Amino acid sequence: MLKKIFILIFLCINNETALKAFENNNFIILSYHNITDQVTTDNFQQSGEDYSLPAQQLTAQFQWLSENGYTVISMDDVLQAKRGEKTLPEKAVLLSFDDGYQSFYQEAFPLLKAFNYPAVLGIVGSWIEVPEGQDVKYEEKKKIPRDKLMTWEEIKEVQDSGLIEIANHSYALHKGIPGNPQKNLEPAIATHQYLPNLGKYESDHAYLKRVHEDLKKNSDLFHQRLGKKPRIMIWPYGATNMKVVKIAHDLEMPITFTLEDKINTVDNLTLCGRKLAMSFTTLGDFIIDIYDLSHPPLDPxxxxxxxxxxxxxxxxxxxxxxxxxxxxxxxxxxxxxxxxxxxxxxxxxxxxxxxxxxxxxxxxxxxxxxxxxxxxxxxxxxxxxxxxxxxxxxxxxxxxxxxxxxxxxxxxxxxxxxxxxxxxxxxxxxxxxxxxxxxxxxxxxxxxxxxxxxxxxxxxxxxxxxxxxxxxxxxxxxxxxxxxxxxxxxxxxxxxxxxxxxxxxxxxxxxxxxxxxxxxxxxxxxxxxxxxxxxxxxxxxxxxxxxxxxxxxxxxxxxxxxx
Known part of the structure; x- marks a missing residue:
């Protein structure tokens, strides 16, 4: 029988960084996924599209950024500032889109071109490699039609536009794997897999070898399909550790993106935090989220x-x-x-x-x-x-x-x-x-x-x-x-x-x-x-x-x- 639980209430201060308002050479990253006009509050819970954002909301967010002194930057801008060749503007924002949905090509890309906003696009190689007409195994028990994702030709087109940088989002590790004997599915890229047939976890060597082979396979695939290897690694689910960060660095991806809410600095691009956009976030909530990044609240x-x-x-x-x-x-x-x-x-x-x-x-x-x-x-x-x-x-x-x-x-x-x-x-x-x-x-x-x-x-x-x-x-x-x-x-x-x-x-x-x-x-x-x-x-x-x-x-x- 469970015993009583004693409650302690105190104030928590984030002791990693005492963030101030935006300063030069600091920047935030916004993380988007599916952009669609088809998600509604009625079918949202059933569809599980937690991160699908209606196109009109994305338009409103872009418009607000434009009208309130924010400058959307590219990763080249960040690296030039890191080298001391330029200074980032005071309210610098980098945009990122994960997974390579067809909606990025149909909805987001035209909008980015209209605003002249650069962005980073994370691609899961194994999903794009699925032949036309077949289903993509999106999660353990979820499949999506192949035509819901971009083609290699479309990915190459957006890359060649000069606005979009393609990032490694793993080849086939955007999934959950058993992380304990109870078979909880946990992020594959940051989890030592539990092997029920052997009654033990995979070794450190096997784990790191598995991740290295996957990231390298995706980078090599990009080189084959797109003509260049990626320099950015976007960790699936934002889950990572310093062992796999080193793997990414060794594979010439010194810049990695997580899903931590924080302001980034050009001096440290190893674990860049991103603010995740949720479905049906009102413009008012979006504004509050941006403000809270630079003025973290002191909550009970x-x-x-x-x-x-x-x-x-x-x-x-x-x-x-x-x-x-x-x-x-x-x-x-x-x-x-x-x-x-x-x-x-x-x-x-x-x-x-x-x-x-x-x-x-x-x-x-x-x-x-x-x-x-x-x-x-x-x-x-x-x-x-x-x-x-x-x-x-x-x-x-x-x-x-x-x-x-x-x-x-x-x-x-x-x-x-x-x-x-x-x-x-x-x-x-x-x-x-x-x-x-x-x-x-x-x-x-x-x-x-x-x-x-x-x-x-x-x-x-x-x-x-x-x-x-x-x-x-x-x-x-x-x-x-x-x-x-x-x-x-x-x-x-x-x-x-x-x-x-x-x-x-x-x-x-x-x-x-x-x-x-x-x-x-x-x-x-x-x-x-x-x-x-x-x-x-x-x-x-x-x-x-x-x-x-x-x-x-x-x-x-x-x-x-x-x-």
Whole structure:
């Protein structure tokens, strides 16, 4: 049975960029799909045309851009600005159209010519290769007639017009593939496929080989059909990671488009964000969307914390019932984000022996995290922050653990009253933790990481030789461990050093997560005393000002154990 869910309401600030109004050499990208006059509010839900925009709405949007000081630019303009050859206008907009619908040729292209607006057109090669008169397998259970898509001749015509740049949208990876044992279909280009016949996921090598072959096949096809290879990669569904970004770069596509809402800068074209146009967006909503990109609103952010131990059940049927009830409840409560505990801690000790995702170092209680994050994202429409320890992974290696110093006996020991934490200073511990985080990131799609409250070191920790010798090297001091603890000045310096090292370690873990979840946001639990009384830093190795976080949870020391 599902337990109660406690709600925390706080303000969320996007900590990746504090966007200001449009500035020179910044630009936004608008993303369109099917342009048609045939979609109506009556048949919209049945047809599933979530991204079909009536032509009159596109015309109204173009007209508004023209009349309100916006300049539609090309990718050549962006690259010239990057090289310092020109400066983009203050309100620069780049237009993109995905999938190569026939409606682009019939509706959008004439409109672009009328306004003299350049655009980028993303093409899925395997769809265009389908012979005339046959159906195109558009999604897993959806087909569209071949004549709903452009021909190679039409694609070549729009390219040769000088207004349209053709971009790689994958050859045959614009689809979902099984991303977990429960057979959820997830973006093929960013997912390690689950192989039910083998009971495991495809290897990293097989995954990267599959993506490389697909992107290369499409680029080579463009060269054959259109006379040139693409320099832009548009990720299907906006899903990507830094591994496949490198593949695109190696295939001479250094510019890639996602579906993140953000303003782009010419200095960084690796992951350009785009604003997705939805069906039946009124002109007023379109104007608000443009304004919000440059003036992001500060909205109330309602969150819940969910413990996967209460969803888990040894009986798969009961577990699936629990999961469905949870997702429905989250949806009905109009939650903004879920903080989802990714580890098993049934005894509430805080010492993590099992997790809910495949990895190299800890037993997996069951493969549940991917399933629930995907269901929450697609069914409940919420962001998921994965809640996971920084250090408290109960690996059976005493030599790798955080050590305390006993001033009476001058001996080192593992404090049994605290979390059993891997030392953030030991190279082997660092490697283990980074690999756990990499496996976590590889296993699921999520919006952020919520670092647990175990990222703490007392005034007697971490006293292992790796930590103290590193402190001596950084501080240029020649003192003993006993002196560092007994001398108030040295003790304060040691505490500040440990505080910064924990912050740096968190940042390094975030960078590891970004390999597979490049847009991840972070939050970290800090204890209350270091916030209320900065002098208590040496008891915790935490300092609010040094942390420089915009999302945080303050906790009392007494709340260490789960109730």
């Amino acid at each position: 952010f309602r969150t819940v914390r969910v413990d996967l131990d209460y969803v888990y059940d040894p009986d798969p049927k009961i577990q699936e019932e629990n999961l469905s009830k949870l997702v429905q409840r989250i949806y009905e409560m109009q939650i903004s984000a879920v903080i989802l505990q990714a580890y098993a801690d049934p005894d509430g000790s805080g010492n993590i022996k099992e997790v809910y995702f495949p990895n190299r170092h800890l037993p997996m209680r069951t493969d549940l995290l991917n399933r629930l994050t995907w269901q929450l994202r697609t069914r409940a429409g919420v962001e998921v922050f994965v809640w996971i320890p920084m250090l408290a992974f109960d690996i059976n290696r005493e030599d790798l653990l955080v050590k305390s110093y006993d001033p009476q006996s001058a001996k080192l020991y593992v404090d049994k009253e605290r979390y059993r934490r891997l030392s953030p200073f030991h190279p082997k511990s660092q490697k283990i933790i980074h690999e756990i985080y990499e496996d976590l990131s590889k296993s699921s799609f999520f919006a952020g990481i919520a670092y647990h409250d175990d990222g703490v070191l007392s005034d007697f920790e971490d006293a292992n030789d790796f930590a103290f010798q590193e402190f001596l090297r950084d501080s240029h001091l020649e003192i003993t461990l006993s002196e560092a603890i007994q001398n108030p000045e040295y003790r304060k310096a040691w505490a500040s050093w440990k505080t910064q090292k924990l912050i740096d370690f968190t940042k390094s873990l975030t960078e590891t997560v970004k390999i597979y979840n490049p847009f991840v946001k972070t939050m970290r639990s800090l204890f209350a005393l270091p916030i209320l009384n900065p002098d208590s830093e040496e008891w915790f190795s935490q300092n609010f000002d040094s942390s420089r976080v915009t999302q945080f949870a303050a906790k009392g020391w007494e709340s260490k154990r789960k109730t």
